[in-house]
Amino acid sequence: MPKVLISASTLSHLQRFHLPYLKYFRDRGFEVHAAIPGQEAPEYAQILHTIPMEKSLLSPRNLRAVFLLRGILRKERFDLILTHTALAGSVVRLALFLAGKGNTKTVHTVHGYLFWKGCGGLNTLRYRLPERMLRGVTDCLITMNGEDAAAARSLVRKGGLLFQVPGMGADEDRFRPVSQDARRTAREALSLPETAYVLVYAAEFSRRKNHIELLRAMEQIVREAPQTVLLLCGQGDTLAEMHGEAARLGIEEAVRFLGFRDRMEEIYPACDIAVSSSISEGLPFNVIEAQLCGLPVAASRIRGHTDLILDGENGRLYRPGESGALARIVLEILQSPDRGANLGRRALETVPAFTLKPAFRANTAAYEAALRL
Incomplete structure (x- = not known):
């Protein structure tokens, strides 16, 4: 044998x-x-x-x-x-x-x-x-x-x-767009208001995943859109530090640390946009899974992300290190829901190649x- x-x-x-x-x-x-x-x-x-x-x-x-x-x-x-x-x-x-x-x-x-x-x-x-x-x-x-x-x-x-x-x-049977009823159910399970604008980042807490840049962007986002909520799914070495950073920035009420989640298909339906501030990737599952759910994705312009996202076509990219640019992208999508929906629809057309x-x-x-x- x-x-x-x-x-x-x-x-x-x-x-x-x-x-x-x-x-x-x-x-x-x-x-x-x-x-x-x-x-x-x-x-x-x-x-x-x-x-x-x-x-x-x-x-x-x-x-x-x-x-x-x-x-x-x-x-x-x-x-x-x-x-x-x-x-x-x-x-x-x-x-x-x-x-x-x-x-x-x-x-x-x-x-x-x-x-x-x-x-x-x-x-x-x-x-x-x-x-x-x-x-x-x-x-x-x-x-x-x-x-x-x-x-x-x-x-x-x-x-x-x-x-x-x-x-x-990625498993396209697990990750797919859902109905408005399913969206409401997902939000209720997470105790999220229907009026909240929900971001999600599913990643281990490490220097490479660069959560600190996302938290700095959130400080700017909630200043203009106080209804915004960020869901952070994961665990790791920098988790405690990021709890402290959220408190230091005064955004602890807008950031929810959900821990490791092995059923992200229950989280994405509650969300409006997926984000990634990572500085290094291979071909990230979190982006692929979010795209399969029809979410617009805002991500750093690094390898792996650029293989999945064509900026302005099926998602948005920003230069790593520029938290302000990430904040602007998120706010643009927030202020133009049709634009975000179009990015998500286009992602649904391109992402099957990675299933x-x-x-x-x-x-x-x-x-x-x-x-x-």
Whole structure:
């Protein structure tokens, strides 16, 4: 029986994005292994390898994870290894280098390189160097946006494969426009007034997601539109700091911290516009899911966002660092509901390219091509 190992830095990453792919290999007759932190296996994985990985790439614990994986790889001799997230990609591929690659085929999926145009030389060195060092054991790289696709050309082994795919695929059966009655029900569930103008940002709380810029924009927005409410869905390292920042800016009554939500299809119907102030993305699910619900999206002009949004056509973009520009965009949409509705309708026409069916075809085609190398 052929064997496939699928690895990510968290269980939630596999559960949210990759279950159709685990099922794909199980249905094809593969013995499906998962290598993640924790004791819980994702659905469709037959064998779990608990690997203690730390978020910081240079943590000593990650070195222990490398040597633990080296032993597993020597024993199992997988036919195919699929890695997701920068951390798991580095740890697993280094372990494979130390174990001896043999006939194992390795596919690393880039969910947004941790270096990007304008991120600074130190950040580029810190995160690009490991990718350069590991390219010799990387048979195939899968990217999700144009900037990463260009960067990947020098980060795969000679004769290796490069694919750009439309993400992992959002579920269009879960995310769709709703009726006015459903909108009212969603607002009632969240205790939102019918007259409120509701923004939503679904993202982990981290420096990369840049919530502070959005809060600064909100200060300006509520000054002109005091009925505005911002819903922040997520958890993470900067959550407490952002609570404090909202209070400092005097907008704590306008900002609701909802915690992690795994059923965003119950939140989007209550909203008028989705926003993202992130400084780095791969191909963000939060934008795709909001577009599937017919919401206009206002987002920073960065890779990933620019692959999904054509400014003024199916959404709006602003220059990162300019909270005032974000505030102006939101207020323009607020003051011109027809304009916002048109942006949402146009997004509904463009977003199907990033749903599960086309993404599943593209990703599985890449996996099959890697197996044929």
